[in-house]
Amino acid sequence: MRLEILRRKSREEAPYIECHDYTPAEKSETVATALTRLNAALPDPIRWECSCLQKKCGACAMVVNGSPVLACDARLSDYKNKIRIEPLRKFLVVADLISDRSVLYENLRQLRCWLPAEAEMREGAVEIGYEASRCLQCGCCLEVCPNFDPGGVFAGMAGAVPLSRLLAELPEAERGELSALYRRHVYAGCGKSLACRNVCPAGIDVDGLLVNSNAAAVWKRLLRRKKH
Numbered sequence: 004m005r006l007e008i009l010r011r012k013s014r015e016e017a018p019y020i021e022c023h024d025y026t027p028a029e030k031s032e033t034v035a036t037a038l039t040r041l042n043a044a045l046p047d048p049i050r051w052e053c054s055c056l057q058k059k060c061g062a063c064a065m066v067v068n069g070s071p072v073l074a075c076d077a078r079l080s081d082y083k084n085k086i087r088i089e090p091l092r093k094f095l096v097v098a099d100l101i102s103d104r105s106v107l108y109e110n111l112r113q114l115r116c117w118l119p120a121e122a123e124m125r126e127g128a129v130e131i132g133y134e135a136s137r138c139l140q141c142g143c144c145l146e147v148c149p150n151f152d153p154g155g156v157f158a159g160m161a162g163a164v165p166l167s168r169l170l171a172e173l174p175e176a177e178r179g180e181l182s183a184l185y186r187r188h189v190y191a192g193c194g195k196s197l198a199c200r201n202v203c204p205a206g207i208d209v210d211g212l213l214v215n216s217n218a219a220a221v222w223k224r225l226l227r228r229k230k231h
């Protein structure tokens with residue numbers, strides 16, 4: 004196989020393409036394994052991030068043939084003979100395949116993604132909480148989102164998913180501040196194109212979570228206003 008890797012020594016230096024002819028050791032080999040094996044033979048190893056190698060941490064998100072994937076989940080056999088590997092493009096590149104995704108955590112802070120009081124076991128909240136808790140904060144959804152820009156107000160699906168859990172778990176009377184944050188940082192910016200759904204490596208039901216959050220933070224409030 005031909006592996007084309009977009010490399011960059013540091014943030015300041017220009018990117019360049021490095022090509023390698025590569026023979027996978029087995030049919031089911033992943034991009035993560037290929038990078039590891041390749042690096043063992045390279046004097047200047049390709050820098051990339053990983054931790055769990057089990058699709059659980061989101062660290063190894065990168066772009067393969069134009070689509071964001073987890074390197075530990077992407078199988079070489081799913082591609083033809085040429086594979087182009089690049090870092091996530093929405094974020095500043097630190098070096099080679101490593102991007103600075105700190106904006107994901109800044110957005111969680113901005114969205115106040117923590118419970119201000121003890122959560123209640125509410126009907127429907129357990130399923131929503133479980134679904135939302137599967138988010139890896141990998142950033143793949145942000146990579147394809149036409150409305151997300153790292154410096155912007157819109158937090159994208161990586162912010163909407165964790166927030167959906169809090170909106171489901173908090174009693175209505177305590178949801179005011181989070182609802183306002185949701186309207187400003189998610190609802191106002193999301194075009195509902197659902198490009199994010201197609202690339203989420205965790206397969207999260209993002210549209211289902213959006214429906215629940217919109218009901219909790221937008222529609223119920225409008226209906227209440229109409230009644231008065």
Ligand code: SF4
Binds near residue numbers: 192194196197198
């Ligand atoms: S539905 Fe569209 S606009 Fe909304 S977060 Fe997903 S990709 Fe972005």
Ligand code: SF4
Binds near residue numbers: 160204
């Ligand atoms: S919603 Fe999916 S794609 Fe987006 S950060 Fe969470 S796991 Fe990754």
Ligand code: FES
Binds near residue numbers: 056058060076
């Ligand atoms: S290394 Fe954890 S998801 Fe790939």
